[in-house]
Amino acid sequence: MYNYKKIVDDLLKWYDRHARSLPWRENPKPYYVWVSEIMLQQTRVEAVKGYFNRFIEALPDIEALATAPEEQLLKLWEGLGYYNRVRNLQKAAIQVMEDYQGLLPADYKELLKLKGIGSYTAGAIASIAYGIQVPAVDGNVLRVMKRLAGSYDVITKASVKRQMEEILAEVVPVRAGAFNQAVMDLGAMVCIPNGMPLCEKCPLAKYCIAKEKGIQMELPVKEKKKARKIEEKTILLLEYQGKYAIQKRREKGLLAGLWELPNLEGKYSKQEMLSILKEENKRADVYELGPGKHIFSHIEWSMLGYHIILETPIEEKNYIWVSKQELQDTYAIPTAFSIYLKD
Ligand code: SF4
Structure with a gap:
């Protein structure tokens, strides 16, 4: 079996010289590490910085997070996607207020009890914020x-991840947070996921079997993803007297409970849209906003959009009518709709 202990010293030396300067690293409070790690599960570091600063400014501590209105929470997360993650963040904050006197527990197993915290996040918080010698294993580390x-182990298998956690638990040094972050940084900057890794810049090149054998691009091995399901939709930017219609999505499933633009299943031509409006006795101007595409993890939306300026109102109890300003400042609209909300 590969002996990972031999990489520790060189990796830490490299980290001391090359660590990325990140807002949550300057002051690694447990709350900051937690929020940043949840954000980083879905977005690149560069994009997360802005979201992180905004989030922390609005909700500076766990108590503020636990008591934040849902609309504010979703607005702060707007554009990051995976909205259940921020909902879980709040549920966990409430758990922390109720069960841990408002302090994130300095204990790996206790952290795992919190909603939305899996082994990676628990490892990251425990090691970075509390210096506990546990690994934080995600796809980059694998x-x-x-x-x-x-x-050639298949890294998308849960058993492979678990095994790596067990192996690294024996390797993580006293500087546990630095070690875990060093691997993260190496994975992001040198041993990169797409394209050829930058082995000539790698502090671990002399220990690397993939480099020695020239098989870097074959590794790691992942299970093939299932093809995404394609859903066709017609998105309606309905305007009446300077206000726009939005509605809430169902409480279950994709983008659960979020606000969205009204939409129809399937793709309708402009002629068909005009016919529908005519059948309903609505006078309106219809402008094509063109095609759009949005990719979720398992589903792809293939969309057509129309800006419909109504001269007669639509009585639809699910709609609320809001100004452009309110759309920008108050309501979190998923990114999938954003191309139809540009000026
Ligand atoms: S593949 Fe290259 S960059 Fe990655 S660990 Fe090996 S030597 Fe370093």
């Missing part, structure tokens, strides 16, 4: 480790 070992 990529680096499997390349070092020249291993």
Whole structure:
């Protein structure tokens, strides 16, 4: 079995010189580490910085997060996607207020009891914020480790991840947070996911079996993803007297409970839209906003959009009518609709 202990010193030396300067690293409060790690699960570091600063300014501590109105929470998360993550963040904050006197527990197993915190996030918080010697293993860490070992294990298997956690639990040094962040940084900047890793800049090149054998691009091995389901939609930017219609999505499923633009299943031509309006005795101007595409993890929306300026109102109890300003400032509209909300 590959001996990961030998990489520790060189990796830490490299980290001391090359660590990325990130807002949550300057002051690694447990709350900051937690929020940043949840954000980083879905977005690149560069994009997260702005979201992180905005979030912390609005909700500076766990108590503020626990008591924030849902609309504010979703607005702060707007554009990051995976809205259940921020809902879970709040549920966990409430758990922390009720069960842990408002302090994130300095204990890996206790952290795992909190909503939305899995082994990676628990490991990151425990090691970075509390210096506890536990690993934080995600896809990036697995990529680096499997390349070092020249291993063809399928990293998308839960058993492979669990095994790596067990192996690294024996390797993580006293500087646990630095070690875990060093692997994260190496994975982001040197042993990169797409394209050829920058082995010539890698502090671990001399220990790397993938480099030695020239198989870096074959590793890591992942299970093939299932093809995405394509859903066709017609998106309606309905305007009446300077206000726009939005409605709430169902409480279950994709984008649950979020606000959205009204939409129809399937794609309708402009002629068909005009006919529908005529049948309903509505006078309106219809402008084409063109096609759009949005990719979720398992589903792809293939869309057509129309800006419909109504001269007669629509009585639809699910709609609320809001100004452009309110759309920008108050309501979190998923990114999928954003191309139809541009000026
Ligand atoms: S030598 Fe190359 S493949 Fe190996 S860990 Fe470093 S960057 Fe990754």
